[in-house]
Amino acid sequence: xxxxxxxxxxxxxxxxxxxxxxxxxxxxxxxxxxxxxxxxxxxxxxxxxxxxxxxxxxxxxxxxxxxxxxxxxxxxxxxxxxxxxxxxxxxxxxxxxxxxxxxxxxxxxxxxxxxxxxxxxxxxxxxxxxxxxxxxxxxxxxxxxxxxxxxxxxxxxxxxxxxxxxxxxxxxxxxxxxxxxxxxxxxxxxxxxxxxxxxxxxxxxxxxxxxxxxxxxxxxxxxxxxxxxxxxxxxxxxxxxxxxxxxxxxxxxxxxxxxxxxxxxxxxxxxxxxxxxxxxxxxxxxxxxxxxxxxxxxxxxxxxxxxxxxxxxxxxxxxxxxxxxxxxxxxxxxxxxxxxxxxxxxxxxxxxxxxxxxxxxxxxxxxxxxxxxxxxxxxxxxxxxxxxxxxxxxxxxxxxxxxxxxxxxxxxxxxxxxxxxxxxxxxxxxxxxxxxxxxxxxxxxxxxxxxxxxxxxxxxxxxxxxxxxxxxxxxxxxxxxxxxxxxxxxxxxxxxxxxxxxxxxxxxxxxxxxxxxxxxxxxxxxxxxxxxxxxxxxxxxxxxxxxxxxxxxxxxxxxxxxxxxxxxxxxxxxxxxxxxxxxxxxxxxxxxxxxxxxxxxxxxxxxxxxxxxxxxxxxx
Amino acid sequence: xxxxxxxxxxxxxxxxxxxxxxxxxxxxxxxxxxxxxxxxxxxxxxxxxxxxxxxxxxxxxxxxxxxxxxxxxxxxxxxxxxxxxxxxxxxxxxxxxxxxxxxxxxxxxxxxxxxxxxxxxxxxxxxxxxxxxxxxxxxxxxxxxxxxxxxxxxxxxxxxxxxxxxxxxxxxxxxxxxxxxxxxxxxxxxxxxxxxx
Numbered sequence: 001x002x003x004x005x006x007x008x009x010x011x012x013x014x015x016x017x018x019x020x021x022x023x024x025x026x027x028x029x030x031x032x033x034x035x036x037x038x039x040x041x042x043x044x045x046x047x048x049x050x051x052x053x054x055x056x057x058x059x060x061x062x063x064x065x066x067x068x069x070x071x072x073x074x075x076x077x078x079x080x081x082x083x084x085x086x087x088x089x090x091x092x093x094x095x096x097x098x099x100x101x102x103x104x105x106x107x108x109x110x111x112x113x114x115x116x117x118x119x120x121x122x123x124x125x126x127x128x129x130x131x132x133x134x135x136x137x138x139x140x141x142x143x144x145x146x147x148x149x150x151x152x153x154x155x156x157x158x159x160x161x162x163x164x165x166x167x168x169x170x171x172x173x174x175x176x177x178x179x180x181x182x183x184x185x186x187x188x189x190x191x192x193x194x195x196x197x198x199x200x201x202x203x204x205x206x207x208x209x210x211x212x213x214x215x216x217x218x219x220x221x222x223x224x225x226x227x228x229x230x231x232x233x234x235x236x237x238x239x240x241x242x243x244x245x246x247x248x249x250x251x252x253x254x255x256x257x258x259x260x261x262x263x264x265x266x267x268x269x270x271x272x273x274x275x276x277x278x279x280x281x282x283x284x285x286x287x288x289x290x291x292x293x294x295x296x297x298x299x300x301x302x303x304x305x306x307x308x309x310x311x312x313x314x315x316x317x318x319x320x321x322x323x324x325x326x327x328x329x330x331x332x333x334x335x336x337x338x339x340x341x342x343x344x345x346x347x348x349x350x351x352x353x354x355x356x357x358x359x360x361x362x363x364x365x366x367x368x369x370x371x372x373x374x375x376x377x378x379x380x381x382x383x384x385x386x387x388x389x390x391x392x393x394x395x396x397x398x399x400x401x402x403x404x405x406x407x408x409x410x411x412x413x414x415x416x417x418x419x420x421x422x423x424x425x426x427x428x429x430x431x432x433x434x435x436x437x438x439x440x441x442x443x444x445x446x447x448x449x450x451x452x453x454x455x456x457x458x459x460x461x462x463x464x465x466x467x468x469x470x471x472x473x474x475x476x477x478x479x480x481x482x483x484x485x486x487x488x489x490x491x492x493x494x495x496x497x498x499x500x501x502x503x504x505x506x507x508x509x510x511x512x513x514x515x516x517x518x519x520x521x522x523x524x525x526x527x528x529x530x531x532x533x534x535x536x537x538x539x540x541x542x543x544x545x546x547x548x549x550x551x552x553x554x555x556x557x558x559x560x561x562x563x564x565x566x567x568x569x570x571x572x573x574x575x576x577x578x579x580x581x582x583x584x585x586x587x588x589x590x591x592x593x594x595x596x597x598x599x600x601x602x603x604x605x606x607x608x609x610x611x612x613x614x615x616x617x618x619x620x
Numbered sequence: 621x622x623x624x625x626x627x628x629x630x631x632x633x634x635x636x637x638x639x640x641x642x643x644x645x646x647x648x649x650x651x652x653x654x655x656x657x658x659x660x661x662x663x664x665x666x667x668x669x670x671x672x673x674x675x676x677x678x679x680x681x682x683x684x685x686x687x688x689x690x691x692x693x694x695x696x697x698x699x700x701x702x703x704x705x706x707x708x709x710x711x712x713x714x715x716x717x718x719x720x721x722x723x724x725x726x727x728x729x730x731x732x733x734x735x736x737x738x739x740x741x742x743x744x745x746x747x748x749x750x751x752x753x754x755x756x757x758x759x760x761x762x763x764x765x766x767x768x769x770x771x772x773x774x775x776x777x778x779x780x781x782x783x784x785x786x787x788x789x790x791x792x793x794x795x796x797x798x799x800x801x802x803x804x805x806x807x808x809x810x811x812x813x814x815x816x817x
Contacts, residue, residue: 019648019656150655183682184644184656254682257655261681340685358687361705361742366698367722367729369631371667581724587666590721601761 010056014191022180023048025151025187026090026118027056029158033114034193036085037063039073041449042478043092044127045181046120050090051479061196066481069420069449070095074117075102078171081113082208083201086162090118093132096173098420098450103171107142108210108218110169110225113197114162117143121177123302123337129400129419131335133303134175138280142222144229145173146238146279149256151185153238153278159190160236168229177302179254179337230281238278239286245272247351248294252277252307255300258343265344268351277307287314291322298350299326302338325350372405375588376604378549379403379470381523382441383413384584384608386468389533390439395430399423399442399451402477402551403470406441410585413441421450428454428463437464437537444471444485447506452513455542459514462541467515469506469544472551480554510544517543524549524606552604565605565620569596573617580609580618621652623676625684626772629703630695631720632660632669635765638790639693640671642769646786647675650778657682666723668699692744693772695751695765696720697735704739712745714771714810716764718752747771747810754805763795763802770806 008018009028020028026049030038038057040050050066057064063080067073070091077089096103096119103117125131138145144164146157154176161172206214233239243263249272251259256276263269275290291297291314299308308326315322325331331346332338348355373380383406386396398404398414399422406413416426427440442451447469458465475481485503507520517539519532529547536543555561569589574596580589581596586609588602598609598618610618626643630636637658644656652675660669672683689707694700694715707713715736722731732738740746751767766787773783783803791799 017648019644019654021658179657179682182658182660184641184654184658185679185682186648186654257680257682261679264678264680265685340681340683344685359709361687361707363705364701364732364738365729366702367731369666369668369722372723374666585723587723589724591724592721 007056009052010059011189012192014189016189017186018189019184020151020155020187021048021182021184022148022151022154022176023182024052025155026158026174026176027052028187028189029155029161030088030116031060032155032190032192033159033162034086034196035062035088035162036113036196036199037077037080037087038090039065039067039077039087040090041067041070041073041095042475042481043095043120044478045122045178046090046092046118047478047481048181049118049120051481053088053090068484070099071102074099074106077115077117078102078106078111081111081115081171082109083112084197084199085113086115086197087113088116088118091120092128093119093121093134094128094130094419095119096134096137097132103137104141105210107170107222107225108215109208110218111165111171114165115171116158116161116165117171117173118158119173119175120181121175121303123177126178129417131303133306134173135280135306136304137173142170142226143173144168144170144233144279144281145175147252147277148174148176148180149253149276149278150180151183152187154180155187157238157278160238164229164232164236167232168225170225170229177253177337183254226281230283233279233281234283234286236278239276239283241273241275241290243269243273245270246295247272248290248297249274249300249347250277250290250297250307250311251275251300253302255302255338255343258338258340259300259347261340262344262347266347266353268347271351277301282307282310284314287311288318291315291318291320294322296323297325298331298346299324300332300338300343300346301326372585372587373402374553375586375602376552376606377402378472378523378547378551378606379406380411380584380586381549381606381608382468382470382547383411384612385523385526385529385533386439387411387413389530389537390466395427395434395436395438397423397427397430397438397440399440399446401443401446401470403441403443410582420446421454424451424454424458424465424467427465427467428458428461431464432461435464437466440465440467441470442467444469444473444506445475445483448484448504448509452509455510455515456513458542465542466536466539467510467542467544469546471506471546471548472554474551474554476551476554480551480557506546510546515542515544518546519544520546520548522549523547526611563605565607566600567598567603567605567607567610567618567620568600569598570617570619571595573615575615575617577615579614580612583612584609621676623674623679624691624776625689626673626691626693627670627684627689627703627706628673628693628695629668629670629699630765631699632667634669634695634720635762636669636671636695639695639765639769640673642766642786642790643673643772644675645790646778646782647673649782649786652676653679655679655682668702670699670703691772691775693768695768698722698731700735700739701732704742704744707744710743710745712775713739713747714768715739715746715748716751716768717748718764749806749809751806751809754809755802758798758801758805760798763798766799766802767806767809770803771810772806773803774807774810
């Protein structure tokens with residue numbers, strides 16, 4: 001089900017039943033469709049889609065790349081589909097925003113080979129700064145969107161997505177959410193294709209160049225093509241209806257799985273009619289038939305009341321004045337992900353059943369386990385020295401990656417955060433209006449993803465910004481995907497074809513953009529680190545410090561890690577001042593009966609605590 | 621067979637996901653429908669991880685409702701308490717006698733040291749297994765997760781051959797003998813009263 005079984009999804013064994021995570025089922029669906037080129041930018045909860053494709057790319061004869069960002073990922077996949085290839089591009093929900101520019105015109109131009117964009121949603125913003133509902137892209141940009149409820153749906157819908165794309169010439173979005181991506185379930189395999197599509201780019205500028213005169217024609221054609229998508233969806237089998245009861249339930253995504261479970265557990269199958277919404281645009285006839293056949297409707301969908309509004313419209317057009325419940329009626333919350341209890345409770349309310357009595361097991365007041373930087377993480381050392389030199393008052397603009405964990409206690413290294421690459425723009429803005437030098441933090445992958453343009457912008461404007469690039473040679477937060485900044489002598493993971501043999505130099509990129517003052521140092525070397533930071537603090541305009549140290553966890557995975565040293569706390573010398581804990585938040589330092597200890601299994605010997613301890617109580 | 625729900629809880633890095641996969645694969649091999657939901661967020665950075673594995677004739681939801689879980693497998697003591705409200709009345713808990721201190725960044729609530737007593741007092745059937753110690757004896761503390769899976773297997777009706785095949789197929793060659801031994805040690809710990817609390 002996990003990565004070790006990745007080879008299993010390459011088997012040409014139609015009818016085989018396997019237990020796959022939703023993300024792996026998506027990969028299988030793409031293989032069954034004969035996908036030829038895949039691009040991705042890693043992002044939870046979609047990361048395993050790209051990682052798995054990367055791992056099997058050579059065996060499956062697929063062109064694969066970890067793209068520099070989602071915009072490029074989508075453009076590369078779209079370009080290849082114009083040459084006839086079936087292509088897939090994978091990212092998290094926010095990736096479609098970064099790719100918004102090409103995405104908004106691609107349906108106008110239209111595809112040749114089928115194109116599926118996987119954009120995984122994150123209700124409750126579990127690993128994201130927001131829980132955006134991508135389904136609104138369907139009516140606004142004319143995308144057919146498929147909305148799986150289970151791993152089997154994920155497989156079937158991905159495969160179908162390529163057909164739908166070719167028949168409408170529209171790129172198609174597959175929108176699984178976290179609870180589909182990270183759910184393991186039984187899936188039945190179809191067959192792998194004997195041969196893939198012919199590749200040939202045939203010139204036809206009037207068709208591929210959306211200058212206004214062509215764009216206006218394309219817009220007219222879109223009306224018909226989008227309507228055709230609804231027609232094909234109506235025959236897709238992704239809108240199953242079960243039951244003949246008068247209580248209608250319309251459900252999408254994992255809400256459909258929860259509703260199915262609650263209907264079974266409550267024994268109400270004979271009282272309800274359940275309709276799954278497997279995609280958008282929702283075929284008008286399906287909703288029309290449904291609103292005419294029931295006396296009321298409860299809509300079960302996460303995020304915004306997208307289906308609910310369409311059901312309401314369908315009832316209006318069918319002249320059916322039936323009660324429609326959902327978010328508007330507060331049967332469901334307007335924000336956050338659903339769970340089986342929430343859905344069962346809503347169904348009980350809807351059907352007038354007694355509330356469920358839950359035996360109360362009071363959860364004791366437990367210490368939380370907030371995510372923290374790992375022991376030995378080079379980011380902790382970077383934050384420590386930067387704060388030591390720049391002080392408390394400096395505004396620290398942070399970015400998307402492990403280093404976001406600089407937020408709050410005890411590192412205080414994240415005063416602002418917005419989206420990929422915004423650290424530099426925000427630092428620019430604060431510096432310009434306050435007149436004070438600001439600090440921007442971002443990692444190597446984020447630097448190339450979207451840090452170059454704001455850096456050029458800051459240089460052009462001469463803003464007093466110090467950009468700190470935390471280069472650990474890998475995209476660590478999302479699962480150690482190769483970074484474009486990886487250096488020839490840096491640890492290199494054996495992940496797919498997307499690996500570049502010699503990475504790009506952050507230092508050369510910064511200098512190329514006109515930054516005069518650039519330092520590239522190892523942050524564990526105190527002398528050069530402090531010297532560089534002192535200099536940039538008093539420098540003019542934009543300057544850059546690149547801290548280069550490999551991610552400890554990644555080095556361990558690669559088997560190249562060597563623990564530097566082992567530290568322990570001298571109990572005689574320790575005064576229990578707790579400064580080490582209050583300054584560093586290192587998981588290797590713990591307290592037992594008011595005494596401080598270093599866990600020898602966790603300590604990686606970075607030595608930062610030695611520098612912090614005023615009693616000199618931490619010894620090798 | 622009606623749906624059996626197992627909740628597996630632990631801390632990032634303890635192998636919650638691997639145990640969930642092994643259980644899901646074994647249940648599938650035993651002919652059951654299976655759904656498994658992983659809940660890890662940013663857990664690799666020291667957070668709590670949990671997973672639901674549900675199997676039976678037909679399973680729709682990857683997640684069990686509150687107060688319906690049959691078995692809670694806790695790879696860490698504190699994490700057993702965090703998810704106890706998912707257990708059905710009288711449900712079973714298999715708990716690793718092992719503490720992973722939460723990271724201290726400031727003053728915070730103390731680590732509760734009475735997890736087993738607390739859960740027994742609520743009427744749950746609690747078994748404590750020194751899984752981490754057993755795993756260390758076998759040569760690697762990381763095999764504690766499979767020790768606990770062995771203990772759970774003792775309570776489930778999945779045949780031994782299926783467990784053996786599943787472990788053979790899923791565990792990489794170089795860790796296979798370790799994990800086979802860990803699984804057996806877990807089974808034995810549950811059979812012998814010395815290993816229970």
